[in-house]
Amino acid sequence: MAECNTCPSNSGCSKDKKSCMVKNNPLNNVKKIIAVMSGKGGVGKSSISVLIAKYLKQLGYSVGVLDADITGPSVPRLLGLRGKGVENNEGMMVPVETFDGIKVMSLNFLTENEDDPVIWRGPMISGVVQQFWTEVLWGNLDYLVIDMPPGTGDVALTVMQSIPISGIVMVSVPQDLVSMIVSKAINMAKKMNINVLGVIENMSYITCPDCGKKIKLFNGENIDKFLEGMNLKLLGELPMLNSISNLSDYSYENANESLELIFNPIVTNIIKELEE
Numbered sequence: 001m002a003e004c005n006t007c008p009s010n011s012g013c014s015k016d017k018k019s020c021m022v023k024n025n026p027l028n029n030v031k032k033i034i035a036v037m038s039g040k041g042g043v044g045k046s047s048i049s050v051l052i053a054k055y056l057k058q059l060g061y062s063v064g065v066l067d068a069d070i071t072g073p074s075v076p077r078l079l080g081l082r083g084k085g086v087e088n089n090e091g092m093m094v095p096v097e098t099f100d101g102i103k104v105m106s107l108n109f110l111t112e113n114e115d116d117p118v119i120w121r122g123p124m125i126s127g128v129v130q131q132f133w134t135e136v137l138w139g140n141l142d143y144l145v146i147d148m149p150p151g152t153g154d155v156a157l158t159v160m161q162s163i164p165i166s167g168i169v170m171v172s173v174p175q176d177l178v179s180m181i182v183s184k185a186i187n188m189a190k191k192m193n194i195n196v197l198g199v200i201e202n203m204s205y206i207t208c209p210d211c212g213k214k215i216k217l218f219n220g221e222n223i224d225k226f227l228e229g230m231n232l233k234l235l236g237e238l239p240m241l242n243s244i245s246n247l248s249d250y251s252y253e254n255a256n257e258s259l260e261l262i263f264n265p266i267v268t269n270i271i272k273e274l275e276e
């Protein structure tokens with residue numbers, strides 16, 4: 001049965017206690033869990049998960065990142081943690097830390113080589129995701145950011161059922177095909193009674209380096225119409241930026257003021273939505 005007293009939802013979720021699959025580790029105290037999801041692959045979910053973690057950390061919060069994209073883990077690279085391994089403390093996995101103290105768990109820390117493929121069936125992958133919640137020493141965290149696997153399949157379902165997510169950030173790009181697939185992910189979250197905090201529109205535009213004009217790259221469905229149809233808020237628009245495609249140079253030297261100006265309001269919106 002669920003242990004509500006150690007759960008971030010603190011009995012305030014809509015789950016039936018008897019059928020709840022969430023198992024919490026009494027050594028961990030995680031206050032809020034943000035899942036970053038899309039339904040569609042390659043739209044910037046991992047990059048945005050890492051940026052949310054980075055700017056939450058800059059605001060002074062204690063932050064962790066759980067890489068639930070087991071077959072295509074990219075978080076270690078994006079946070080400059082290539083080649084690191086996980087230590088064991090009395091049977092529990094100790095997350096790897098970035099230079100600025102973000103705690104990270106990813107399957108890439110457990111494979112010998114970064115390019116070793118994970119050729120496992122769904123139940124095994126789902127089991128690992130559950131272990132990343134129950135058998136990792138996250139300790140005290142204000143926020144845990146989960147980089148969800150693409151799609152609405154087995155693993156996404158396991159995360160939603162077995163981890164007490166406080167809210168989901170949906171990532172989309174302005175293309176009709178993508179909005180259609182993102183809608184499926186939004187409807188899945190709604191069916192699972194998980195709060196969708198809003199949508200980040202990634203790759204919204206590029207800025208002309210000469211005149212500063214915003215140029216839309218895709219002719220997709222109008223975001224306002226999409227949000228209205230889904231009854232969701234826009235958390236922010238993110239342009240195509242070199243600094244995002246070069247995120248793996250994660251260090252103090254690579255602090256980027258223009259990215260900070262764009263991303264800080266997005267993080268503030270996420271915090272506000274979670275408080276509501």
Ligand SMILES: Nc1ncnc2c1ncn2[C@@H]1O[C@H](COP(=O)(O)OP(=O)(O)OP(=O)(O)O)[C@@H](O)[C@H]1O
Binds near residue numbers: 072149
């Ligand atoms: N706003 C952006 N500006 C520039 N490049 C971007 C932006 N967003 C994402 N990218 C690039 O697009 C590619 C895909 O991004 P990312 O890996 O974050 O997507 P994803 O949704 O997590 O993919 P997957 O589902 O395959 O894990 C990466 O090469 C990333 O650097």
